Amino acid sequence: MVPALLLFALLRSTLAWVPIDHWGSGNVTAGADENGQCVCKVFLPDTSFPGDKVELLQKTSMELSQKVELGLSKLELYESKLVIYAQKLVNLTVRVEIMQGRPDQYTELEFELLRIELQQMEALVTQLRQSVNSSSPIFDLLYVEIQNMTSVVNQLERYDKNNLLVMQHEFTKLQKKLEDCQKWHDESFKPDIGSCNHGGISNISMPYIVQLGAHVNEGYLYGGWGRDSKPKPGFEDMYWYSGYTSPYTYNLYLYSDYTNLLLRNQFKYFDNTLKGNGINNIMHGNYYYYNCYNTGNLCRMNATTFVVETRVLPDAAWNNRFSYSSATYQDFDFAADENGLWVIYATEASKGNMVLSKMNVDAFSAQQTWVTNVFRRRVSNAFMVCGVLYATRQINLNIEEIFYKYDTKTGKESYISIPFNKQYEGFVYLDYNPADQRLYMYSKGYYIYYNVKFEKI
Known part of the structure; x- marks a missing residue:
């Protein structure tokens, strides 16, 4: 119990504004003690301050505040990522639209790179959705x-592959038609491969222009092409093909067949690994024969090893002393026929007249030599x-003429006239x-x- 005066002093500041009538009769009793002093008894409800609850409330409020700040920082990060992803998406959209306009001009690698970028974008957006842990219309x-x-x-890539297959099919049909046309056109030129049972060349067909060389550049004026004149099995x-912008040998491209030659799809190439003078080179028995660079030596390279x-x-x-009239630095002209490998050149002793040597392929050396009476600089x-040497010369811009031949079997030479058409004014290789x-x-x-058509005997 609390003395009345102390109680009133204590409660006056906090309870004075509450009328005593409102306290209720059950909470206040009054009377006198044994000494005759007035005593007032007040029964108040629990007035202890809830400090533990306030502390819990403050802790909870702080945690919520931290979570809100973390959420806001995440939203800012997500917003910045969304800006980046949106820009990437715009760029990818533009690229896809360009591809849709001309899908046949893109390779399988380009489609694969674009698909990888899209997969990365998809993974990032999925990660972003999981981080937010909720569904958002923007993310969706x-x-x-x-x-x-x-x-x-994926559709464009399938289109590209399908289009390529269609093009290859059409190309095959066109090639077949061309071959049929060529067969019909050249019916009189029926080759008897390997036979020398004829009286020599009697006629030359019209030129067949195949296409530009592998460099697809008319600036590659110097070069040569053809087949191995003594191919290995298979x-x-x-x-x-070999070509360059000046009269030197710097490369060699090999193609498995005629179709791959047209598609420029080589199975082996030597680019800037060879170095030689001139371009009257030849493939014979899997060897590439050429004039060694800046010397008077002969070179050959094994195409396998x-x-x-030399x-x-x-x-x-x-060193261009007695080169052909059609091109410079044609000091050595390798040639092949039914009898084997030959090299055509000139010497100081022959006074610039053409010299012909039959080559021993195994020893890579000259085994027999003939000297002609035709000046090499007169010859294109x-x-x-x-076994018969044929030489050509220019008649005019459009006509070339086989004007000379030398038979190594008889040692006889003669002047003849077998003209043939040229598609272009100049040429540098003929074999x-x-x-x-x-x-x-x-x-x-x-x-x-x-x-080539031969005279029947």
Whole structure:
């Protein structure tokens, strides 16, 4: 119990504003004690301050405040990411739209790279949705848009592959028609491969212009092309090409067959690994024969092992001393026919007249030599057929003429006249191939060939 005066002093400041009538009769009693003093008894409800609850409330409030701040920082981060993703999505959309306009101009690798970027975008958006841990229309729309673009890219890639298959099919049909037309046109030129049972060349067909060389550049004026004149088993259909912007040898491209030659799809190439003078080179028995760079030596490279051999050709003039009239630095002209490998050149002793040597392929050396009476600088080019040397000269801008031949069997030479048309004014390479009895020409960067007709005996 509390004395009345102390109680009133204590409660006056806090309870004075509450009328005593409102306290209720059950809470206040009054009376006198044994000494006659007035005593007032007040029964108040629990007035202890809830400090533990306030502390809990403050702690909870602080935790909520931290969570709100963390949530706000995450939202700011997500907002910045959304800006980046949105820009990436715009860029990808533009690229996909461009691809839709011309899907046939893109490779499988380009489609694969675009698909990888879309997969990365999809993974980032999925991660963002999981971080927010809720469904958002913005995230859902972004995710759907990426899925749509992925579908479009897949369709475009299928279109690209299908289109390529269609193009290859059409190309095959066109090639067949061309071959049929060529067969019909050249019915009189029926080759008897490997036979020399004829009286020599009687006629040359019209030129067949195949296409630009592998560099697809008319600036590659110097070069040659054709087939291996003595192919290894399994490489009977192989073609080769070498071309450069000046009269030097710097590369060699090999193609498994004629179709891959047209598609420029080489199975082996040597780019800037070879170095030689001139371009009257040849493939024979899986070897590439050429003039060694800046010397009067002969070179050959094994197309399988890449090993290069060199040989000295005695007395041969070089360094553009007696080159063909069609091109410079044609000191040595390799040729092949039904009898084997030959090299055509000139010497100081022959006073610039053409010299012809039959090569021993195994020893890579000259085994027999003939000297002609035709000055090499008068000649545009030359080639061998069945042991007979044929030389050409220019008649006018459009006509070339086989004007001279030398028979190594009899040692007889004669002047003849077998004109044939040229597609272009100049040419730098002309060689006969006994594997198909064709003349292969390289002119203005183009592959050109002729069928050869022989005189019957």
